[in-house]
Amino acid sequence: xxxxxxxxxxxxxxxxxxxxxxxxxxxxxxxxxxxxxxxxxxxxxxxxxxxxxxxxxxxxxxxxxxxxxxxxxxxxxxxxxxxxxxxxxxxxxxxxxxxxxxxxxxxxxxxxxxxxxxxxxxxxxxxxxxxxxxxxxxxxxxxxxxxxxxxxxxxxxxxxxxxxxxxxxxxxxxxxxxxxxxxxxxxxxxxxxxxxxxxxxxxxxxxxxxxxxxxxxxxxxxxxxxxxxxxxxxxxxxxxxxxxxxxxxxxxxxxxxxxxxxxxxxxxxxxxxxxxxxxxxxxxxxxxxxxxxxxxxxxxxxxxxxxxxxxxxxxxxxxxxxxxxxxxxxxxxxxxxxxxxxxxxxxxxxxxxxxxxxxxxxxxxxxxxxxxxxxxxxxxxxxxxxxxxxxxxxxxxx
Amino acid sequence: xxxxxxxxxxxxxxxxxxxxxxxxxxxxxxxxxxxxxxxxxxxxxxxxxxxxxxxxxxxxxxxxxxxxxxxxxxxxxxxxxxxxxxxxxxxxxxxxxxxxxxxxxxxxxxxxxxxxxxxxxxxxxxxxxxxxxxxxxxxxxxxxxxxxxxxxxxxxxxxxxxxxxxxxxxxxxxxxxxxxxxxxxxxxxxxxxxxxxxxxxxxxxxxxxxxxxxxxxxxxxxxxxxxxxxxxxxxxxxxxxxxxxxxxxxxxxxxxxxxxxxxxxxxxxxxxxxxxxxxxxxxxxxxxxxxxxxxxxxxxxxxxxxxxxxxxxxxxxxxxxxxxxxxxxxxxxxxxxxxxxxxxxxxxxxxxxxxxxxxxxxxxxxxxxxxxxxxxxxxxx
Numbered sequence: 001x002x003x004x005x006x007x008x009x010x011x012x013x014x015x016x017x018x019x020x021x022x023x024x025x026x027x028x029x030x031x032x033x034x035x036x037x038x039x040x041x042x043x044x045x046x047x048x049x050x051x052x053x054x055x056x057x058x059x060x061x062x063x064x065x066x067x068x069x070x071x072x073x074x075x076x077x078x079x080x081x082x083x084x085x086x087x088x089x090x091x092x093x094x095x096x097x098x099x100x101x102x103x104x105x106x107x108x109x110x111x112x113x114x115x116x117x118x119x120x121x122x123x124x125x126x127x128x129x130x131x132x133x134x135x136x137x138x139x140x141x142x143x144x145x146x147x148x149x150x151x152x153x154x155x156x157x158x159x160x161x162x163x164x165x166x167x168x169x170x171x172x173x174x175x176x177x178x179x180x181x182x183x184x185x186x187x188x189x190x191x192x193x194x195x196x197x198x199x200x201x202x203x204x205x206x207x208x209x210x211x212x213x214x215x216x217x218x219x220x221x222x223x224x225x226x227x228x229x230x231x232x233x234x235x236x237x238x239x240x241x242x243x244x245x246x247x248x249x250x251x252x253x254x255x256x257x258x259x260x261x262x263x264x265x266x267x268x269x270x271x272x273x274x275x276x277x278x279x280x281x282x283x284x285x286x287x288x289x290x291x292x293x294x295x296x297x298x299x300x301x302x303x304x305x306x307x308x309x310x311x312x313x314x315x316x317x318x319x320x321x322x323x324x325x326x327x328x329x330x331x332x333x334x335x336x337x338x339x340x341x342x343x344x345x346x347x348x349x350x351x352x353x354x355x356x357x358x359x360x361x362x363x364x365x366x367x368x369x370x371x372x373x374x375x376x377x378x379x380x381x382x383x384x385x386x387x388x389x390x391x392x393x394x395x396x397x398x
Numbered sequence: 399x400x401x402x403x404x405x406x407x408x409x410x411x412x413x414x415x416x417x418x419x420x421x422x423x424x425x426x427x428x429x430x431x432x433x434x435x436x437x438x439x440x441x442x443x444x445x446x447x448x449x450x451x452x453x454x455x456x457x458x459x460x461x462x463x464x465x466x467x468x469x470x471x472x473x474x475x476x477x478x479x480x481x482x483x484x485x486x487x488x489x490x491x492x493x494x495x496x497x498x499x500x501x502x503x504x505x506x507x508x509x510x511x512x513x514x515x516x517x518x519x520x521x522x523x524x525x526x527x528x529x530x531x532x533x534x535x536x537x538x539x540x541x542x543x544x545x546x547x548x549x550x551x552x553x554x555x556x557x558x559x560x561x562x563x564x565x566x567x568x569x570x571x572x573x574x575x576x577x578x579x580x581x582x583x584x585x586x587x588x589x590x591x592x593x594x595x596x597x598x599x600x601x602x603x604x605x606x607x608x609x610x611x612x613x614x615x616x617x618x619x620x621x622x623x624x625x626x627x628x629x630x631x632x633x634x635x636x637x638x639x640x641x642x643x644x645x646x647x648x649x650x651x652x653x654x655x656x657x658x659x660x661x662x663x664x665x666x667x668x669x670x671x672x673x674x675x676x677x678x679x680x681x682x683x684x685x686x687x688x689x690x691x692x693x694x695x696x697x698x699x700x701x702x703x704x705x706x707x708x709x710x711x712x713x714x715x716x717x718x719x720x721x722x723x724x725x726x727x728x729x730x731x732x733x734x735x736x737x738x739x740x741x742x743x744x745x746x747x748x749x750x751x752x753x754x755x756x757x758x759x760x761x762x763x764x765x766x767x768x769x770x771x772x773x774x775x776x777x778x779x
Contacts, residue, residue: 286770297692304401392677
């Protein structure tokens with residue numbers, strides 16, 4: 001056993017660092033540091049995706065025949081960790097990490113040829129149409145209907161919590177194509193052009209003050225049958241495949257460590273009256289840091305299993321649970337660290353394009369919104385309660 | 399980066415699990431609990447034959463040159479059976495200290511005896527006033543014409559009752575009575591040494607020591623007389639990594655037994671495990687077990703790193719595993735209902751061993767503080 005990376009992997013790490021040093025402009029990094037939402041705004045997210053694409057790194061997890069860089073799991077880990085350390089923006093994960101793998105796994109050659117290059121290059125921006133007002137954790141009860149009419153489906157219904165629907169030009173959605181006894185069997189996976197007539201989008205502001213999510217309405221929206229991925233009625237299988245990517249993909253520990261470091265820097269600054277000198281603050285800081293070490297070690301165990309071709313098992317639920325809980329603990333600590341300044345509300349967005357200097361130190365602006373937004377971590381992608389159900393079933397065999 | 403077991407490590411795990419599974423049960427534990435030694439000398443011989451006592455000792459001293467990962471594999475299996483043989487005291491700590499700072503003559507004299515099972519060792523370091531601060535030692539060593547005179551009191555000396563040689567830490571006093579730490583080999587039968595021995599929470603025995611004018615020879619000092627604190631810290635970090643692995647074995651056993659029980663036990667016409675509140679609790683227990691496993695392995699893999707990284711990994715593991723262990727132990731009792739608080743089930747024994755784990759070398763709060771203090775600044779990327 002060995003916890004250190006090989007010489008080749010170290011060399012790769014250096015290559016990633018060099019690339020970031022040359023391609024991540026200070027303004028982009030600054031903008032990301034002032035972004036309190038889960039996703040980066042497209043002005044920086046797409047710009048970073050384009051920079052990665054120019055280097056051939058636009059789709060890290062994809063196989064080489066679809067334009068992936070042919071990285072080992074360790075290289076992917078190193079890449080993600082370095083991006084997090086450098087404070088790079090988040091790319092459009094709905095494209096690269098969610099719909100991309102589904103199209104690669106189950107899409108037709110035509111779909112692959114059309115969509116995949118546009119995801120890699122940042123030309124297409126995707127949103128995810130899964131949840132509905134009446135279907136949250138019980139996703140399989142979804143009611144948005146797609147009725148066959150010649151070479152089209154006609155879609156009616158509504159999707160909700162659709163992140164960046166107001167930026168996206170495409171949506172992948174789960175829709176009901178059939179009423180079946182087992183409701184999972186009547187669901188299909190479909191790709192929708194957001195400019196199609198009959199689609200309207202309503203913004204939903206979240207408690208942090210950010211516009212990230214939306215409700216999307218479909219009113220007799222025509223979508224070619226050719227936009228269905230895989231077989232009719234198999235959408236649930238593809239959707240679950242994607243959810244596993246959503247939960248287990250990404251390396252959470254490096255991002256959490258950077259977030260904690262930001263809080264720790266604030267706690268050691270005179271601006272917070274050295275909050276770190278409060279024994280409660282310093283103890284919690286230490287506990288969270290150890291929790292991040294633990295999560296990182298679990299991620300590395302999974303990585304090692306993947307490297308040797310083993311199946312890591314239902315560990316994605318565990319990683320998702322702990323990531324979300326630690327994220328909430330970090331952001332909660334941030335609020336306590338900034339003390340009085342937590343009362344200051346800045347309604348304008350984005351924070352990196354304010355017209356005048358804020359009334360508190362700029363780096364404190366995202367702290368409270370981040371905490372408020374982070375409450376969603378234990379809800380999206382399958383709530384913590386659902387993850388515990390999955391662990392009970394898949395890990396404990398209950 | 400490879401965290402999979404080698405073939406040799408897998409074999410070690412299989413043989414340890416098999417041996418523990420066949421040897422240790424509730425009946426065995428009851429027998430040993432009334433034994434003045436606190437464990438079985440017969441089994442210790444078998445440990446020697448299996449090569450386990452030689453495992454971490456250097457090859458030139460009759461050992462196998464194994465590392466912290468191999469120790470962890472053994473300790474996890476020991477945890478599953480609540481093994482009370484003095485492996486930690488004798489092999490991990492005792493032989494560890496001698497290997498780290500003993501003179502060549504001391505190593506040649508003592509380490510082969512550890513490897514062949516003929517010598518038990520114990521470390522007498524803790525003192526009441528110091529709590530868990532390894533640097534605070536009031537016991538004094540005075541230079542005499544023939545060697546050294548030791549005076550002081552030591553508390554909770556693990557397996558001190560069985561040890562042939564007790565390694566006593568003391569301040570090597572100058573004319574003003576202050577100085578750096580030294581480690582001294584004190585034979586069990588030394589004059590002036592009084593032992594008050596007692597059964598230990600969770601199995602095995604320990605004792606409190608009174609040293610009043612204990613005279614030992616010049617060759618009793620381990621090593622060259624340089625400050626022993628860094629060596630004590632390194633070996634205690636090693637012990638904590640080993641104990642972490644043992645705790646993982648204990649926690650996994652508690653989880654397995656509790657899971658089984660909640661499937662069998664029926665109330666309101668259905669198994670306990672059919673209730674979501676129970677299923678979620680079990681899921682949390684499983685997560686805590688897995689996190690403990692990650693941290694025990696991490697501490698073992700970082701045991702040869704530079705002292706700050708090593709110490710942070712060991713303290714982080716001790717703190718985190720302690721927290722996980724408390725949760726798993728308490729929930730195991732809770733989910734067994736009233737039966738969980740009786741001596742009629744094994745659960746209580748495992749519970750108590752985890753409580754002892756949490757106390758040994760300091761609990762979570764102590765180690766979160768050490769983790770932060772060693773870091774200098776709080777968070778490093």
